[in-house]
Amino acid sequence: MRTIIVDDEKLSRSVLKLLLEKHCPAVNVVAVCADGISALEAIEKYQPDLVFLDVEMPGLNGFEVLQACKDASFSIIVTTSYDHYALDAIRHNALDYLLKPIIREDLVDAVDKAIMRKRQKEQSEGKADSLMEFLHQHLYPGERLALPSPEGLRMLLVKDILYCVADGESTCIHLINGAEPSLVCRSLKEVEGLLKNKGFFRVHHSYLINLNYMDRYIKGDGGDIIMTDGSCIPVSRQRKQEFMDRIEKL
Structure with missing residues (x-):
């Protein structure tokens, strides 16, 4: 489990890292940070599963870091010498709250909670993937796509798809008849695989088009x-010849 330690006290950082290495074998400490700014940089770089976060630090304090990461999917365990921060930690959706000096048993319990949350998340994502696979194969074979979206699940008729545009790790799907485009949580490569042999062609690393709706070249x-x-x-330019060969076969 990728883990980041954030604490402005060098001794506290060292002690926590040692405790984790000795008593929590599932934890892999990928970064140790002394302030909130470097913590945000490490979080963006390493995409952790768990962050141990001190409260009182120079620059950004722990709760300001929490606010900046309010939509993050990783678990946060607040570590501090002051028990009056407990309520604030709960309000900021921290998974647990540890008082310094950290007791081994409390640390192990908190890490176990983080492991359990990670497993539950993975199981939930697995069930969603299984549901989409069932819909693809049984409910609407060859006619519809069931794709995860920021709001939940989006059902799209294949024949209504005009073209698709890469949007980072997501894809924006443009539809015929002026319908509002749909943002789905799948890469363009994944969408391309789902639309294989259905009249679509990847003309550019960022674009996948429905050849049935091509007007002219x-x-x-x-x-x-x-x-x-x-x-x-x-x-x-790299796909031009392959595209022209495909057009000749239409």
Whole structure:
């Protein structure tokens, strides 16, 4: 379990790291930080499962770090010498609260909670993937896609998909008839795999188009495709010849 320790006291950092190494074998400390700013940088870099966070630190204090990470998926265990911070820790959705000096038994219990939460999250994600696989294979075979979205699950008719655009680790799916685009929590590569052999072609590393809605091709270095809704989609130079070969087979 990837773990980050954040504490402005060098001794506290060293003691906690030693306790984790000795009594919590599931924990892998990937970074040790002395202030809130470096903590946020480490969180972005390592994408941890667990963060041990001190409260009183120079620059950003622990609760300001918590506020900056309020939508994060990792667990947070607050560590401090002052028990009056307990209520604030709960309000900021901390998983647990440890008073210094940290007692071994309390530390092990807190880490066990973090491990349990991580397992529950993985099981929940696995169930969602199983549901989508069932929908793909049994409920609407070859007709619909069931894709996770920020709001839950999005059901899309394949024939309504005009083109898809990469948006980081997500994909924005544009639909025919002026319908509002749908943002789904799947990479363009994953969406491309689901639409294999259904009339779609990856013309660019950021674009996947439905060839049935291609209006015309405009020559150029790579060229551009005008879709039936007027959208202009670039064709990369690397994919141009493969695209032209595919068009000839239509």
